[in-house]
Amino acid sequence: MPETPETTTTSGASIRLENLTKVYPGSSAPAVDNVNLEVKAGEIVILVGPSGCGKSTCLKMINRLIEPSSGRIRIGDEDVTDMDPVKLRRTIGYAIQASGLFPHMTVAQNIALVPKMLGWSKTKVKNRVEEMLDLVGLDPGEFHGRYPRQLSGGQQQRVGVARALAADPPVLLMDEPFGAVDPITRDHLQDELIRLQHELHKTICFVTHDFDEAIKIGDRIAVLRERSHIAQFDTPEAILTNPADDFVSGFVGAGAALKRLNLTRVRDVGVVDFPTASMDDPLESIFERLRSGPHNDLLLLDHNGRPYKWLRRGDLSLAKESLARAGTLVADTVTRDATLRDALEAVLTDNAGRVAVTGRRGEYTGVVDMVTLMNNVHELLEADRLEAIEQQHRLREQRARQTQLAQEGLDDASATEGGRA
Amino acid sequence: MSFWEYVGTRHAQLLTDTYQHASAVFQCMVLATLLGVFIGVATYRSEWAGNLATTSTATILTIPSLALIGLLIPIVGLGVPPTVIALTLYGLLPVVRNCIVGLRGVDPALVDAARGIGMSRGAQLFRVELPLAWPPILTGIRVATQMLMGIAAIAAFASGPGLGNEIFRGIASLGSANSLNQVLSGTLGIAILALLFDAAYVLIGRLTISRGIRA
Numbered sequence: 088m089p090e091t092p093e094t095t096t097t098s099g100a101s102i103r104l105e106n107l108t109k110v111y112p113g114s115s116a117p118a119v120d121n122v123n124l125e126v127k128a129g130e131i132v133i134l135v136g137p138s139g140c141g142k143s144t145c146l147k148m149i150n151r152l153i154e155p156s157s158g159r160i161r162i163g164d165e166d167v168t169d170m171d172p173v174k175l176r177r178t179i180g181y182a183i184q185a186s187g188l189f190p191h192m193t194v195a196q197n198i199a200l201v202p203k204m205l206g207w208s209k210t211k212v213k214n215r216v217e218e219m220l221d222l223v224g225l226d227p228g229e230f231h232g233r234y235p236r237q238l239s240g241g242q243q244q245r246v247g248v249a250r251a252l253a254a255d256p257p258v259l260l261m262d263e264p265f266g267a268v269d270p271i272t273r274d275h276l277q278d279e280l281i282r283l284q285h286e287l288h289k290t291i292c293f294v295t296h297d298f299d300e301a302i303k304i305g306d307r308i309a310v311l312r313e314r315s316h317i318a319q320f321d322t323p324e325a326i327l328t329n330p331a332d333d334f335v336s337g338f339v340g341a342g343a344a345l346k347r348l349n350l351t352r353v354r355d356v357g358v359v360d361f362p363t364a365s366m367d368d369p370l371e372s373i374f375e376r377l378r379s380g381p382h383n384d385l386l387l388l389d390h391n392g393r394p395y396k397w398l399r400r401g402d403l404s405l406a407k408e409s410l411a412r413a414g415t416l417v418a419d420t421v422t423r424d425a426t427l428r429d430a431l432e433a434v435l436t437d438n439a440g441r442v443a444v445t446g447r448r449g450e451y452t453g454v455v456d457m458v459t460l461m462n463n464v465h466e467l468l469e470a471d472r473l474e475a476i477e478q479q480h481r482l483r484e485q486r487a488r489q490t491q492l493a494q495e496g497l498d499d500a501s502a503t504e505g506g507r508a
Numbered sequence: 509m510s511f512w513e514y515v516g517t518r519h520a521q522l523l524t525d526t527y528q529h530a531s532a533v534f535q536c537m538v539l540a541t542l543l544g545v546f547i548g549v550a551t552y553r554s555e556w557a558g559n560l561a562t563t564s565t566a567t568i569l570t571i572p573s574l575a576l577i578g579l580l581i582p583i584v585g586l587g588v589p590p591t592v593i594a595l596t597l598y599g600l601l602p603v604v605r606n607c608i609v610g611l612r613g614v615d616p617a618l619v620d621a622a623r624g625i626g627m628s629r630g631a632q633l634f635r636v637e638l639p640l641a642w643p644p645i646l647t648g649i650r651v652a653t654q655m656l657m658g659i660a661a662i663a664a665f666a667s668g669p670g671l672g673n674e675i676f677r678g679i680a681s682l683g684s685a686n687s688l689n690q691v692l693s694g695t696l697g698i699a700i701l702a703l704l705f706d707a708a709y710v711l712i713g714r715l716t717i718s719r720g721i722r723a
Contacts, residue, residue, distance in 0.1 A: 152624055177626030187621030191639045191718035201625050234720030250625070260624075 099290030136311030329475035358453030540599030548607025606648030610641030
């Protein structure tokens with residue numbers, strides 16, 4: 088993909104919500120109650136929670152589509168709570184469900200909206216539109232002049248993201264952006280977003296009710312319960328292995344350990360060596376190794392070093408003079424970038440409970456079997472657990488220190504301390 | 509005298525009447541559109557105000573046109589003023605109603621997106637809401653124009669301009685040689701004008717409705 092970084096991209100700015108509260112007129116209970124949340128620069132934070140928990144309201148208060156009743160919003164070092172909302176929104180990317188593209192404007196016109204409002208020159212806007220289309224993987228020549236209704240749902244969503252990023256905002260707000268597309272397209276768009284974020288390092292606030300989506304793309308996840316109370320705010324790993332309470336574990340749902348497998352790649356766990364033989368080796372030596380060696384099995388590699396066949400000692404009688412009829416073909420391999428979940432899937436389908444791991448060109452690099460997988464997962468979970476406990480410990484200490492400071496009447500001091508973080 | 513002979517001998521008068529008829533309807537339609545869209549924009553956000561606007565314009569339409577023009581004569585005199593006022597008032601309902609329906613029909617998610625990317629209130633209205641509501645508004649204008657074509661004939665009753673004069677003269681001299689020809693030429697003229705205007709609206713629609721939302 089041609090990537091020409093013509094304009095330098097602005098990387099993210101931190102977002103800090105302080106005691107943010109929204110009470111709608113005519114209702115006594117607040118819709119969002121005293122939320123404190125800090126999103127670090129360049130981080131993707133997912134707000135996840137059941138419908139009606141106020142996660143969308145919370146998000147819309149960041150660009151002040153909904154005015155907070157009380158509390159402060161800071162972006163970067165700036166307090167934006169009292170800033171002109173129209174100006175503020177032009178500096179914050181905003182992508183919503185079902186893309187929110189204006190149907191009467193072409194793709195290019197949609198993307199150009201914010202840069203034009205910011206007074207960019209015509210040529211700069213034009214170049215930027217092409218660049219953005221390129222960035223989200225759409226051919227500028229082809230899609231430039233199309234209307235939204237001539238695009239598929241996934242393409243519309245890409246254009247929506249391109250429009251949100253067009254003016255190069257440091258902060259991007261996404262309100263269930265992939266909620267209206269089919270699961271396969273959603274999966275693609277999620278991967279795309281992860282790739283984009285790798286290049287751009289924006290600060291992204293992302294609202295969803297889909298916990299699996301949250302795990303997949305979030306650096307950190309804030310699980311919200313009713314009135315946007317934060318039940319837990321932590322990394323996906325920590326939330327999966329150590330949910331703070333019943334609400335969070337209920338939301339995580341069954342199979343937390345299985346979901347945890349999605350977060351680790353095969354290359355992060357040890358693959359084990361397996362005795363191999365090459366097709367180029369003389370037949371007798373292969374037979375000899377099987378017959379007298381310490382192993383019952385051999386992995387036969389083809390001329391390019393790719394896994395080809397599993398050979399068993401019992402297969403020898405069938406083999407006679409050639410290997411053509413012996414052994415079982417390697418049905419499935421995983422790459423080093425595959426998730427442990429994929430690896431487990433492959434191991435479970437293999438009748439001997441193992442799967443060959445391949446490198447970039449498909450060459451053999453090792454084997455994962457049931458035992459290594461189990462040991463690794465145990466270690467992972469144990470490490471997660473320890474870290475989560477440590478984290479909780481740190482939090483408790485911090486809170487204790489703050490309370491102490493507050494008791495000593497040093498509220499200001501604690502505020503500046505908060506500002507350092 | 510046959511109908512065509514009549515048209516041949518009186519074509520200068522007929523053309524003037526036709527032109528005046530078209531011009532009166534066109535000008536009143538421009539007024540009604542501006543006023544109607546303004547009323548629509550001002551009221552569509554409030555349930556109460558929008559309904560009030562629709563109901564009051566609908567009420568105007570129930571007043572018989574002859575009566576309305578008759579009532580206007582003592583206030584504004586004869587000729588053009590009562591014609592313009594009556595036609596503009598009658599043209600309001602379709603425009604106001606379709607404008608309100610159209611603006612209320614714009615997907616709230618799009619308005620939300622417009623605000624979210626930093627459009628001012630005016631930009632939201634002129635760049636997103638009105639362009640999206642334009643097809644129904646244009647339909648309203650088209651319906652109103654067809655209606656005014658007929659109603660404008662009544663304007664002759666108040667010595668107003670237009671093809672109505674032919675019709676009234678024919679009716680007044682019923683039984684005379686040319687009375688039927690007069691009524692017929694007036695009526696046919698109005699029908700032809702109505703068709704021409706309709707064709708013009710189709711063209712306007714083609715030119716002003718974005719390809720992205722055209723049916």
